[in-house]
Amino acid sequence: MINQNFSQKILKKIQEDNIKPTPKWHFLLKDYIVWFFGFFSLVTGAIAFSVIIYLIKYNDWEIYNQTNGGFWEFFLLTLPYFWLLLLFLFSFLVFYNVKHTKNGYRYSVKSIVLSNILISITLGFVFYHTGIGRRLDDILGEKVSFYPTFINHRMHFWSQPESGRLAGIVVSSDGDKSFVLFDVDNKKWTVIRSDDLGMKVEIEKPVRVLGKILSENAFEANRIFPAGRLGMGFFKKHRENFFQHNNGFSEGDGMFFEQPPIDHSQCPLRDQCLNK
C-alpha cells in the first residue's frame, strides 16, 4: 500500500535536496563520445584489415613449397596475428559502443557483428587501395622496436636460420661467392653461395635466403630472393642502424668484413674455409 502523500514527499525531497534535472548537453556529450569511439574503433579496425590484406597479399605464396614444412605450417607461421588481434579488439569495441548508444539495444548481436564485418571489409579494401596498409607497415617497421617480433610475424619467420630461413641487409659482398648479411636479430652471417644461384646481391639491400647453417656465423644459401615488400620500413631503419654503429665502414663501399674475405681458391672444402 502506497502512502497517500507519496507524491508530495517526492516533491519535497526534490526541493530540499535541491535536485535539478541534469542538463541536456551532458547526455548529448555522452552520446557523442560513445558514437565517436564507435566510429574511431570502426576506422581503426578497417585500417588493421587493410594491413592484413597487404601482408597476406605479399606473403611469399610463390615460395612456400621451398620452405621446410607444408602449406598449413607456412600459413600458420606467417599469419599477421598482431593485426588480426587488433581487428578483433576494435570489432569488439565497435560492438560495445554501438550497444551503448541510445538505441543500441534494438539491434541484435548478429546484425551488429555482420554490419561491422561488412563495413570493415569495404573500408579496409578502400584503405588498402589508397596505400594506407603498406604505409602503416613501413612506418611501424621504422619506428617500433618490437616490429619484427610482434607486429610483422613474417620477419620472425625469416629469422630462423636453424629452419633454413634468413633475412637481413647485405653489408658487404665478395663477388659471386659469398656476402655478409646483417640479420633481423642483429647478427652478422657470412653467406656462402651455392653455384649458379643467379641473383646478384647488392650492398645495403635487404635479401631473404633459403639454405642451411654451416657454422655459428656461416650460412649456405640455396636460394636468394630480394626482400621485396617484406618490412621495407624496418629494413630501412635496420640498414641505418648498422651503418651508424659500425665505424670505419663507409656506407656503400662494400668492403666491410669482420674477418678478411675468404679466398675460396685456397680451400677446396667450404667448411675448412669457414673454420679458418
Place this chain on the structure above:
Amino acid sequence: MKNNEELVKNSDLPDNALAKTDEELVFFVLENRDFFLHIVNRYQIKLFNYVKRISNFRDEEIEDILQDIFVKVYRNLNSFDHELKFSSWIYRIAHNAVIDHFRKNKNYLDNVSIEMEDNAASSLADDFDIRKDIDNQLLRKKINKALDKLDYKYKEVLILKYLEEKDYQEISDIIKKPVGTVASRMNRAKKEFKEMLKFIDN
C-alpha cells in the same frame, strides 16, 4: 489505496495539466518543477504494482525504491528520448532500479516469489487455457506457483505482457533487448509456464 485520479484531484497543481500527455508533461516539468507531481501521481500506483510483481519486496521497501525511481526520473528528464513512449522509459528506470536493489542486497532474482491479484491471474489464465471453473484463489495460487518456478527473465516478460499489458516494442524498450529477443524469450517463457502448469496439475 487511493487511485491516481483521487491523488491528482487532491493536489494543488496548475490547471489543465490532467489533459496533457506524459510527453507534454515532461516539457512542462522542465519549465516548472511542480508539474512533476502529475507524473508521480500518474505512475506511482502502476510502478508500485509493477515493482511488487517482479520483486515481491515489502511495501516499505518498494516505497523506498519508488522514491529512488522518481528522483532518478526527475534527474534524467533531459535524457528522455521522445521516440519512446514515456511509460516505457519510466518502466525501464523501474526495471533497472529493481535489479540494482537485488544486486545491492545480494538477493537472487530467481528466488522471487510472485504475488498477484485476482484480475491479473485471470488475465494470464485467459491466454493459457487454464480451467476457469476453479476458485479464483486456487487459480491465483496455481499461477503464482508456476511463475515462481520460472527464471526471472521469463517471469518478467510474462508479467510485462500479461499483467502490465505492454506490447513487444514496449517490452523491448523497457528491458533494453531487441524485439526479436523479446519474442523468442516470450515463446520460451510461455512454453516453460505451460509445462510448469502441467507439472503442478499432475
